Amino acid sequence: VSILLKDWINCASGKPDVKHRVVLPMIQRGSVWAPHKVLDIWDTLLRGMPIGAMMASETIVGTSIKEIVKDGTRESSSGDISLIDGQQRTLSMLAGWPQGLVNPLRPVAIWVDLNDKAQGEYLFRLWVTTKAQPYGYARASMGGQSMNKLERSKLRLANQIWGRIDPLELWKCPDFMPWESKFALPLTELIAKRDNLKEFIKERLSSYIEALDVILKGETSQQVMKHSSDGCDFRPTYSEQVLNYFFRKSKALPENANLEKQISSLQCALNNVLTCEFPIIQVRKEYFDSQDSLAEDVNIDPPLAILF
Secondary structure (H helix, E strand, C coil): CEEEHHHHHHHHCCCCCCCCEEEEECCCCCCCCCHHHHHHHHHHHHHCCCCCCEEEEECCCCCEEECCCCCCEEECCCCEEEEEECHHHHHHHHHCCCCCCCCCCCCEEEEEECCCCCCCCCCCEEEEEECCCCCCECCCCCCCCCCCECCHHHHHHHHHHHCCCCHHHHCCCCCCCCCCCCCEEEHHHHHHCHHHHHHHHHHHHHHHHHHHHHHHCCCCCHHHHHCCCCCCCCCCCCCHHHHHHHHHHHHCCCCHHHHHHHHHHHHHHHHHHHCCEEEEEECCHHHHCCCCCCCCCCCCCCHHHHHC
16 A cells, blocks of 8 residues: 555654554564655655655554554554554654654754755755754765754854743744755755745744844844743853854845745745555554464464564
8 A cells, every 4th residue: 555655653653543543563673764864865755766665564453562652662452554664764854844743852854955065965945953963963975864953063153142041942943954955954844835935934044044134243142042941131241253144144245136036945845745655555453463372382482583
């Protein structure tokens, strides 16, 4: 059977009003994909290329399962679907989907840069920010390669600006983008605003220009005030290095002609994501049972253990 990506995400995102919920059998490991692999899968989706099949099974009601969207285990109930193969792809897709995965243990944000050349064979310049690397990674030369952490000197500057803000709140600030990016927007917002993409991107550009202007003029940033640790009004004082960084950002803003072209390409790419579908291979739920009843040798592994 085949399923649309958006329907699969609804089932995996923990929404209460869906008929089926995608869960994990106890044999599944946790999220292990490196950030560059998360970008690889999103480049594949934006290109409209196939991402392979998932393997899933009906759960046996009452058995222990793990949730995708939160930590811990529970007993399975009617409507649960065990994801046998495809967890890493599903987690990566959730990270870029509106109202998808908000994992407090490993938050991830995907960004699309609309004013930079794509790395390697990617369709767009993509960035990723994580809880461990909230300001993003060093520039990658090619898709499919591991990404290096930001240099210490750049981390120190970033901490001067945003160090007191929680990552999930930081990524919403109008003056924040991954440190090495030029004009990058969260993929979650681009998908959510796909019906008015042009207007949304131009509004975000205007907000970004305004935020840069506030910083460069040395005025109090309302966004920083909002997320200050004590909630008090304060005037941030930036070093000359920080101001030079934001000055370079202001000089790297996209020109209208280039932005229009990128928006058109992005609209087509987002349509590829929305029409993406993939097959689900059904695994018989009996394979979750041990083979104690089928063989005298109790040391024989159940079929799923052999599969993995």
